[in-house]
Amino acid sequence: MDPTRAAWESEEVRAAAEAGNYGAIVRAVRQATPLTLEELAKLCGYSISTLSRLERGKQRLRDVEVLRRLSIALQIPPHLLGLSDTASPSVHAPRPVARVNVNLAPDEETDPMRRRTLLAGLTGLAGASVLGTATPSLASANPVSALERALLDPPVKNATPVTIAQLRTSVAEAKSVFQLGRYTEAATQLPRLVSTALATRAENDDKPSANALLADAYTLASELTVKLDLKHLAWTTADRAMQAAHDSDDLLTQAAAHRAWAIVLRRTGHADAAQRLISSTIAALQPKLHRGPEHLSVYGTLLSTSAYTAAVDGDRDSARSLTAEAVEAATRLGSDANHRFTAFGPTGVGLYRISVARALGDYGTAIDVAKQIDPASIPLAERRARYWSDVAHAFHEWNKPEHSYRALLAAEQASRDEVRYRKPIQNITTSLLQHPTAHRMPGLQAFARRTGAVA
Structure with missing residues (x-):
C-alpha cells in the first residue's frame, strides 16, 4: 500500500x-x-x-x-x-454476552446424562469454599521480585559449578516443581539454578551438554514468567534460551527453546513470526521421529502450540488441521507420557483442543471437549489447573457464571499459584463479583482476595 x-x-x-x-x-x-x-x-x-x-x-x-x-x-x-459523524454520548456499555457459533447438544442443565459428566467434577466445590482455602503465606522476600532481579542483574560470579549429571538433576527437579503448579517455589529455585548453570558452562569441557542444560533452565524461566505475566522477562529468558540451545548439539533442546520463543512472539503480537519458527522446527523434526517417543512428543507439542497460535490469530482452518496432526501424533505415541517434560499424549492434545476451541470463540465446543476428559486422570497439577482455567473461561464467555466459579475453585484446588498469579483468572473473578448472581456463589469474596482480584 x-x-x-x-x-x-x-x-x-x-x-x-x-x-x-x-x-x-x-x-x-x-x-x-x-x-x-x-x-x-x-x-x-x-x-x-x-x-x-x-x-x-x-x-x-x-x-x-x-x-x-x-x-x-x-x-x-x-x-x-454506516455511522453518522456525530459522536455518541459517553456511556458505560455492558459486557457483551458471548455467542456460541456451533450447533450445541442439549444444555447440560437440562440433560441429566451431561450433568453427570463435567459438572459432577464441580459438585460441592462452591460449598467447600465457604469453609475457605487457607490463604497462601507470603515469604518475607517476594520470590517473583527476587527472580526478576536475578535475571535482569549481571550474573552472580561466585556461583559454584557442578558436574553435568548434577546440573541435569537440578534442572529436572525445577521442571517437576513447575509441573506440580508450584510457581512460587519454581521462582525461588531458578536464580540459583541459572547461576549454577552459567558457572558450570564456564568451567566444564562438555560445552554442548552444559549449553543444553542452561537452555533448559532459561526455557523453564520463560514458561514461568509467561505464567506470571512478566512479558519483559519472558522475552529476555526465551531469547537467552535460544542462544544457549543453538550452542548445544541437542535438537530437542533447540525445539523446546524455539517453542518458548514462539509463545513469547505470539503473546507480543507476532503470530506470523511465531508460526514461521514453529513450522521450520517441525520440518526439522519430521525426519527424526523414528528415533523414539521423545522426538514424537516434542513434535506433537509443537503442533499443538502451532494450532493454538493459529486459533488466537483467528485462523480457523489452520487451527483445525494442525490439531488433527497433533491428534495423529498422540495416537502414534499411544499413551499419555511426559517425555522431555512435554506432558504430551492423547489427554494432552485434548487439553489443547479445549484451548483452541475457546480461542476461536466456540465455547460450547470447548465444554464438550472438556467433558470427554476425566480431570482426575490428568497427572500433572499444572495441566489440571490449566484444564479447569480453560473450562472456567469458556463458561464465563458462555454467560454461565456459577459454572465458571466452580471451575475456578477446581483450578485453585489443583494449583493455588495458577489462580493467584494468572491475569485472566483475576479478570474473570472481577467480572463474577459484579454479576447479578454473585450472591449465589458462596465464598466468592474470599476467593477474590486469595487471587488478588480485590485487596
Whole structure:
C-alpha cells in the first residue's frame, strides 16, 4: 500500500464498503495499519475471539457502540461503517454476552446424562469454599521480585559449578516443581539454578551438554514468567534460551527453546513470526521421529502450540488441521507420557483442543471437549489447573457464571499459584463479583482476595 494513503483508502476497503461488509473493512484496515487482533482488542475493549468472528462475518457487526469503538481505534471515517459523524454520548456499555457459533447438544442443565459428566467434577466445590482455602503465606522476600532481579542483574560470579549429571538433576527437579503448579517455589529455585548453570558452562569441557542444560533452565524461566505475566522477562529468558540451545548439539533442546520463543512472539503480537519458527522446527523434526517417543512428543507439542497460535490469530482452518496432526501424533505415541517434560499424549492434545476451541470463540465446543476428559486422570497439577482455567473461561464467555466459579475453585484446588498469579483468572473473578448472581456463589469474596482480584 502507498504509505502516503490512509489505511482505509485501499481498493479492498472501498470494495468492502460498497458491499456493506463492515467486518471486511475492519480486517483490511487492521492488517494495513498494522495491528494484531490482540492489539486491537486492547484498544477497543473486546475479546480477540469476538473481533475474529466479527471480521470473518461469523457474528453480525451492526451494534452501533461496537462500530463506533472500532472506528475510533482504527481511525476509520464513521460513514464507512454506516455511522453518522456525530459522536455518541459517553456511556458505560455492558459486557457483551458471548455467542456460541456451533450447533450445541442439549444444555447440560437440562440433560441429566451431561450433568453427570463435567459438572459432577464441580459438585460441592462452591460449598467447600465457604469453609475457605487457607490463604497462601507470603515469604518475607517476594520470590517473583527476587527472580526478576536475578535475571535482569549481571550474573552472580561466585556461583559454584557442578558436574553435568548434577546440573541435569537440578534442572529436572525445577521442571517437576513447575509441573506440580508450584510457581512460587519454581521462582525461588531458578536464580540459583541459572547461576549454577552459567558457572558450570564456564568451567566444564562438555560445552554442548552444559549449553543444553542452561537452555533448559532459561526455557523453564520463560514458561514461568509467561505464567506470571512478566512479558519483559519472558522475552529476555526465551531469547537467552535460544542462544544457549543453538550452542548445544541437542535438537530437542533447540525445539523446546524455539517453542518458548514462539509463545513469547505470539503473546507480543507476532503470530506470523511465531508460526514461521514453529513450522521450520517441525520440518526439522519430521525426519527424526523414528528415533523414539521423545522426538514424537516434542513434535506433537509443537503442533499443538502451532494450532493454538493459529486459533488466537483467528485462523480457523489452520487451527483445525494442525490439531488433527497433533491428534495423529498422540495416537502414534499411544499413551499419555511426559517425555522431555512435554506432558504430551492423547489427554494432552485434548487439553489443547479445549484451548483452541475457546480461542476461536466456540465455547460450547470447548465444554464438550472438556467433558470427554476425566480431570482426575490428568497427572500433572499444572495441566489440571490449566484444564479447569480453560473450562472456567469458556463458561464465563458462555454467560454461565456459577459454572465458571466452580471451575475456578477446581483450578485453585489443583494449583493455588495458577489462580493467584494468572491475569485472566483475576479478570474473570472481577467480572463474577459484579454479576447479578454473585450472591449465589458462596465464598466468592474470599476467593477474590486469595487471587488478588480485590485487596
